Amino acid sequence: MTPDESPAHDAVVLAGGGARRLGGADKPGVRVGGRALLDRVLGACADARTTVVVAEPRPTARPVRWAREDPPGGGPVAALDAGLRRTAADDVLVLSADLPFLAADTVRRLLSTLRAGRAEGVLLTDADGRDQPLVAAYRSAALRRELAALAADQGALTGLPLRRLTAGLDLTRVPDPVASFDCDTWDDIAAARARIREHGHVLDEWISAVKDELGIDLDVDTGVLLDLARDAAHGVARPAAPLTTFLVGYAAAQAGGGPDAVAGAARKAAALASRWAEEARREEAEQAAGRQASAQQGTGEHKTGEQNTGRENGAGPGGSGPDAG
Structure with missing residues (x-):
């Protein structure tokens, strides 16, 4: 079964709370790698049929539904109940809004x-x-069962910790210290910002940030584009790299967009860059051969001139110089 054929799922993202350990800052809006924490989480669960964010509405990079627990600030169990009421899928992702390293692959692993x-x-x-x-x-169904049981037992869900809800569930646990990293303090924020600028992460983080900023939801083979940029820079001129990749994107959009359109345009541009570079190499080789031939011809003419001068002075065989005969 391909991802497109997988059963539908929904997502509930809890983005409320007072962020007391951040001094009351707007934690979902704190930026890591140029993107709000909430937008990073929404990007990871973009395949959800419906995404419900439990918080006061705000601008987001992706369209969502909004919900709010009653009363606001009633805690994670009450917030989850409010969000779940707006979903219908059999499976639901439940996520906090402060997960800087949550990725779509992790979400798919949880669901599978x-x-x-x-x-x-x-x-x-x-x-x-x-x-x-x-x-x-x-x-x-399991969440709804436990929420109903808690409400019946406690009279309300306000103020209840999540462990009261999960205690009644049969759970499987998956270790993942990176994806589970959440930002509760400014030290956590600083650590997250430092990590995404490490050499092994910065390019993927930048591409994700650009796509969010431009409203592009497109997975492409960045390796193909990087190879194209390298070929254009080396085979043509350094400024050709960014301009060529821009033109590839424009051509792909003209062709209807999508990964295949990008790959096709990149292949054509890469082939052109290869031909351009090969032509330049041939031209250089021909010029070098011409210079070498000219140099050899010049050397030959010089030697011939020396021989003629010797004969004119009677130095050669049959000459009329003083040593002749």
Whole structure:
């Protein structure tokens, strides 16, 4: 079954809370790598049929539905209940809005693990082995069952910790210290900002940020584009690299967009860059051969001139100089 054929799932992102350890800052709006934390999480769960964000509405990079627990600030269990009421899929992702390293691959792994087994939920554990119930995929029916039981037992869901909800679920745990990393303090924010600028991460982070900023939802083979840029820079001129990749993108858009259109335009431009470079190499080789031939011809003429001068002075055979005869 391909990702397009997978059963539909929804997502609930909890983006409320007072962020007391951040001094009351607007944590979902804090930027890491130029992107708001909330937008980073929304990018990771972009395949969800419906994404519900439980918080006051705000501009986001992707369209979402909004919900709010009653009363606002009622805690994660009440927020989850409010979000879940706006979903209908059998499987639901439950995520916090402060996960800078959550990626689509991790989301797919959570969902595939859930669907492959009989557990009622699959959650990540952090570097210390602690459960992270807000980086998880659940069976919606199981969540609704436990929420109803808690409401009946407690009279309300306000103020209840998440462990009261997850205690009644059959869970599978997946260790992932990176994807489960959340930003509770300014030190966490600083660590996240430093990590994405490391050599092994910065390019992917930059491309993701640019796509979000431009509203582009397109997965392309960046290796192909980098190879093209290298070929254009080396085979033509350094400024040709950015201009060529821009023109490839424009041509792909004219052709209807999509990864195949980008790949096709990149192949054509790469072939042109190769021909251009080969032509330049041939021209250089021909010029070098011409210079060498000219040099050899000049040397020959010089030697011939010396011989003629000798004969004119009677130095050669049959000459009339003083040494002749």
